[in-house]
Amino acid sequence: MARDHARIDIIIWDDPDWLDLSCEAQRLYLLLLSQKDLSYCGLLPMRLRRWASKCRNTTVDNITAALAELHNTRFVLADHDTEEVLVRSLVRNDGIWKQPNTLAGALRLAFDISSPILRAALAEELRRLPARCGAAPQMAATALVAGAHEIPPAVQAACGTGRRRGAPASAPTALTMPETTGQSEPEPVAVVEASGKGSGNPSPIPSENPSEIPSALGQGEGDRGKGVVVPLALSETPVQGVAPAREGVRTREDATRLVAEHVPTLTRKVATRLAGEVAELLGEGIAAEHVTTGLRTWAGKRLGVGLLPELVAEAMRAPVIAQAAGRSRSDDAVAAAMELVRRMAIEDGEIGEHDPAPEHLAAVLGLAPGRRDIFAGGSGSFVGVPALAGVA
Numbered sequence: 573m574a575r576d577h578a579r580i581d582i583i584i585w586d587d588p589d590w591l592d593l594s595c596e597a598q599r600l601y602l603l604l605l606s607q608k609d610l611s612y613c614g615l616l617p618m619r620l621r622r623w624a625s626k627c628r629n630t631t632v633d634n635i636t637a638a639l640a641e642l643h644n645t646r647f648v649l650a651d652h653d654t655e656e657v658l659v660r661s662l663v664r665n666d667g668i669w670k671q672p673n674t675l676a677g678a679l680r681l682a683f684d685i686s687s688p689i690l691r692a693a694l695a696e697e698l699r700r701l702p703a704r705c706g707a708a709p710q711m712a713a714t715a716l717v718a719g720a721h722e723i724p725p726a727v728q729a730a731c732g733t734g735r736r737r738g739a740p741a742s743a744p745t746a747l748t749m750p751e752t753t754g755q756s757e758p759e760p761v762a763v764v765e766a767s768g769k770g771s772g773n774p775s776p777i778p779s780e781n782p783s784e785i786p787s788a789l790g791q792g793e794g795d796r797g798k799g800v801v802v803p804l805a806l807s808e809t810p811v812q813g814v815a816p817a818r819e820g821v822r823t824r825e826d827a828t829r830l831v832a833e834h835v836p837t838l839t840r841k842v843a844t845r846l847a848g849e850v851a852e853l854l855g856e857g858i859a860a861e862h863v864t865t866g867l868r869t870w871a872g873k874r875l876g877v878g879l880l881p882e883l884v885a886e887a888m889r890a891p892v893i894a895q896a897a898g899r900s901r902s903d904d905a906v907a908a909a910m911e912l913v914r915r916m917a918i919e920d921g922e923i924g925e926h927d928p929a930p931e932h933l934a935a936v937l938g939l940a941p942g943r944r945d946i947f948a949g950g951s952g953s954f955v956g957v958p959a960l961a962g963v964a
Contacts, residue, residue: 578606579666588842589645589876599627600638601647604659612678613694614662615685618655646879651687658690660697669701669709676731679712680723691716696885700856706730827851830860834867842877846870849880862887 580602584590590598603623610616624635639657642648649658668674679698685691695713708730715724827850831843838846846867853863866884875883917923 578602578610580605581665587878589878590647592876593645593647594638594641596634596638597641597645597647600635601642601659604648604657605662610659610662611681611684612663612668612674613682613685614659615681615690616657616659618650618652618657645876646693646882649690649693651689654687654690656685656687656690658685658687658693660693663694663697664700669705672731675705676708676728679708679727679731682712682716683720683722685716688719691719696882700852700881703856823854824851826860827854830864830867834864835871845877846880849877853881853884858884858888865890 593601600623603626604610604616607616620632620635620639624630624632639648639650643650646660649660650656663669663675663678668678682691682694682698685694695716698709698713698716701709708727711727711730712723715727824847827847830850831838831847835843835846850863850867853866854860862884865887866880869883869887870880914923914928918925918927
């Protein structure tokens with residue numbers, strides 16, 4: 573499954589977020605897309621020196637700055653601890669999701685990612701794939717966030733259940749054999765010759781002695797047979813695409829209404845693009861309240877339209893984050909007091925800049941031994957508590 577080319581969607585030059593990038597960041601993005609070791613899930617190792625060597629006027633510092641710009645705008649994500657880079661939207665924008673076999677390979681390679689940051693970002697991308705991809709991307713997203721190191725058997729089994737490109741959504745009903753009870757009007761029949769071709773003039777009255785077994789023509793014996801009499805029955809064939817089309821229109825109308833209601837001051841072009849993002853989110857079955865929260869957050873920030881799904885995802889995770897928060901206001905207050913006393917001890921020369929607060933200060937502040945884990949000893953800073961304003 574080695575890559576031999578890179579795909580660039582021409583509409584990228586109509587994306588204002590892309591146009592806002594510096595030329596160095598744009599060039600690096602195109603360079604990353606065309607790397608041989610870029611996997612189908614969008615992962616590649618961080619090789620700053622190698623990338624800098626691709627142009628004689630480029631230095632490692634240039635590449636580092638451009639990579640930081642791409643990371644801040646979420647075109648790519650970089651984790652310097654694991655030395656990994658993720659081209660975030662490769663699976664969607666490269667058309668990988670449209671190819672079942674390639675998508676299955678991408679899901680398998682996704683579990684090679686070490687960085688939890690990149691895993692979470694890719695999981696969000698997989699959740700945005702269309703429903704016709706099947707359940708595999710959703711299941712893989714859950715397993716990635718859970719920390720699985722290899723593709724689970726359930727995900728691997730689900731990779732073959734997605735509808736392939738070009739396959740009909742459901743098999744249309746063609747001819748059905750009518751049930752006959754008692755005497756009834758003779759029905760039109762089509763005489764299918766043994767050669768496989770239908771008669772051009774079907775008889776309005778069935779034969780009294782239809783042949784039960786077709787002629788053995790083609791098997792080396794017999795002559796042209798009488799054929800098989802097959803009664804015709806008309807049945808309704810559902811028109812494909814009408815219901816989804818109507819649903820899509822309603823979703824688009826709801827998206828336009830939400831954008832106009834919560835972000836009224838937009839240019840027509842930006843409003844149209846934002847409505848498209850909202851329609852896609854609603855089409856995935858995301859609750860309108862989460863989309864509304866994301867829209868309100870987006871309206872108060874200077875962010876590109878493409879980041880709306882990330883804000884909606886944060887709104888969806890808000891209850892879980894609130895439930896998982898282990899710190900209380902009292903813990904923060906004690907931690908802030910400890911930091912203040914530690915700073916004063918540093919000024920008095922009792923301890924060094926990077927030394928922890930003296931143990932006897934815990935007793936002074938009434939800090940129980942079981943609660944001393946709310947500050948980080950030896951680091952000079954407290955978990956989740958910034959340095960106090962005005963304290964040197």
